[in-house]
Amino acid sequence: MVTWEQFIYFAIAAVLLWAVGAWAAWREKTAMAYTSTIIGLVVFFSFILTMWISLERPPLRTMGETRLWYSFFLPLAGIIVYSRWKYRWILSFSTVLALVFICVNLFRPEIHSKTLMPALQSPWFAPHVIVYMFAYAVLGASTVMALYLLFFKKNGIADEEFDITDNLVYVGLAFMTIGMLFGALWAKEAWGHYWSWDPKETWAAITWFAYLVYVHYRQIPTHKPKLALWVLLISFVLLQMCWWGINYLPAAQGSSVHVYSMQS
Secondary structure, eight states: OOOGHHHHHHHHHHHHHHHHHHHHTTTTTTHHHHHHHOOOOOOOHHHHHHHHHTSSOSOHEEEEEEEEHHHHHHHHHHHHHHHHHTTTTTTHHHHHHHHHHHHHHHHHHHOOSSOGGGGGGTHHHHHHHHHHHHHHHHHHHHHHHHHHHIIIIISSSHHHHHHHHHHHHHHHHHHHHHHHHHHHHHHHHHHOOOOOHHHHHHHHHHHHHHHHHHHHTTTSSTHHHHHHHHHHHHHHHHHHHHTGGGOOOOGGTTTTTSSSSSHH
């Protein structure tokens, strides 16, 4: 039976495969880039799946468990962007970001048990969190694009590059919206109401509106591109606050049903 202690072996194998895929993308070896990245995703997801079977529940309860999904979705978002727009550097960035979250899990492991509180046993729990993690990964890719355009692009911002950023935000915001709807259905089943302005829900609404501001601001003909990119970066900071920052807010301690358990 696979245990958390074996995570390092799956992680090393997956990261090496993703690194090979990133290298192949730079060398314009497209077939190798696809093959290596996808095999890495399969290896990493096999650990998530076996943990799911071992725990007899979705590995989504603790912050460490959600980092597993985020580490998986980052290269997935990277290969999707690469397949659509052939940006060679995106696989390198997605691999590095995934490695960061993997290292956090390795150096700060959390206890994973089968215990799952009644509210988390809803069938809406798993799709809600999984969809949100995918949205976060895609929006993370849009943030990488924004950083690239603001600080590394030397010859001005091309419309095609801004279109890629916009499309990533559209996809990420769409999945975030679906995740919120799943969350509302889960809340109705578990607590009897769709929305309660819990600290987590409040920050989720703030994050959702922030990305909506970006989308609408970009539609203004006289908008300033650099300002739009800064709005996108601020939105991602708010997303981090929604994801894990609220765990450290005094207002959320003991009152929020959404604060991730540090112990299972």
